Amino acid sequence: MSVAVRQTLKQKLAALVPAWEGRVLDVSTQGEVLTGPCAVVAFAEEVPKSAWAGYRRIIKISPYVRPEVGGAEQLETWSAELVKGLHQVRLEDEKGAAFTCIYFGSSDCDRVDAGSGMMTRSLRFGMYIPESTDDHVVPGTPDSWMAALQGWTQSALGSEWSVYGDVWPGGYETPSVLWRLTGYSSAAAGTSALEMRKQWTGHVVASVEGVTRHTVTHLVEQLAVQNRIALANSEDTRYLTVEEVSADLQADAYLNGQIRLTLQQRSRRPGTDVPLIREIHHSKGME
Template identity: 95%
Template sequence: MRADDKRAAEGGEMNVSIQSETNTAATGTSKMCVAVRQTLKQKLALLVPAWDGRVLDVPAQGEVLTGPCAVVAFAEEVPKSAWAGYRRIIKISPYVRPEDGGAEQLETWSAELVKGLHQVRLEDEKGAAFTCIYFGSSDCDRVDAGSGMLTRSLRFGMYIPESTDDHAVPGTPDSWMAALQDWTQSALGSEWSVYGDVWPGGYETPSVLWRLTGYSSAAAGTSALEMRKQWTGHVVAAGEGVTRHTVTRLVEQLAVQTRIALANTEDTRYLTVEEVSADLQADAYLNGQIRLTLQQRSRRPGTDVPLIREIHHSKGIE
């Protein structure tokens, strides 16, 4: 085989390989979306019994909707979040007949959907968890031309965490993260799950996620270093009241205790809580409510210098 033919063949094999990997990824994403869509439709049917299970995909051209119902449309994919997972925009559009309450009923259903989906953990039939976050209504109320029903589109971001194995990092685990997780588990008890860095696939609730968001070091005199790490804490629970109470409780305990013992050290060393605060209005799953700065002072590593063996001294030059 000539060199040109060989390169062409190798290039063809590479293209086939890349195309195969792309098709495999697309197939996996497609299957994931099918499972998520089915779970979401089942959840919507439970939230609004008046629809009698009529939660539909986007109707075909010319198809006329009948009776009160909802339509689920999967919109654009957006860049993946480093800690929240794959993101997809979905639009949920409830439809109501004028004689069944019109705008007033539409308002009631919309409120029920937001309350039942926003920051709520859902799980598909295979145990994969995902979360929907309400982004607002994407357009004004309108009358559907075919059915004469009133509708509006509610826009949600859907977040699907990846498997924990996808984020496995070789090397020594962060001792600060381990200490913070151990402290949190001790403070909240065994019924809480405590995660680090990313939301794992199939994450449980109630749970806390700690993410490292900043790091700095500075000299403290000639022989010491001060290291600081900034963390974001996400507290996710079933109810808003439990979530707010837990956020407040963690912040108060960190402010009072001020020191966290480092795990797995022969001589116990501590991290100092330098600053901690909470934003109770922040999105729990995506942005996190707690901001924490931990600090530790350590000795500078010694510098090897040659020892002075002899000193010669002269009073002056003759």
């Protein structure tokens, strides 16, 4: 994790709780005693990355307050402010690298620090840092279904939205939508056709929760009403059919995505070369 990302996080914490007066500290050395209200940030284990969300680093944020100046009640207030100000919020460091923090809950109960006598609790977050888009470039033919879905989404939402495919890119913008391919199947439809299905997950991220919810429902409604999406760059204008679409408004937007979509297309089966019958010999009976 870069120094710039650490510094950006500390600056954000200081802005969320002015009472700390900028005292957002690293884990203290043994014997060092904390003074006054502050927060301590511990950068803990790094866990395997998500294929689409980037690297994940666990961080623990511990606010400290004197028992005689608010105590447990003040911890509750600060904790609520931290969760509201960090959970699913896009942050960007001075070099343009974007990252997102996801709240995982409090890692332990309230306690009194033996050295300072102050009360504290630890809030656990996952920090997700997307990789450079270049790391996910795979040679080969682009997915025409993905291109069509991205184009349809851009038209439905307008130019102020960014629409991504497969992974969150480094420096991703908000508001934005990410589409991921999560499943594929193909089956015969009669003797001359194939039915292909692809399952997609859609992530809708905006800075305001109301905008996020409205956009999710808008996309689901439009997909259900229009029922088909034109394939981009096709000479004879072929279409993808919306077979099923649904939304889970409680799902984590950045990690899990709120929209589940199944697209279907029927195409002619590749022909099989069969020798032509040139002559027919008929016999009336057997000798």
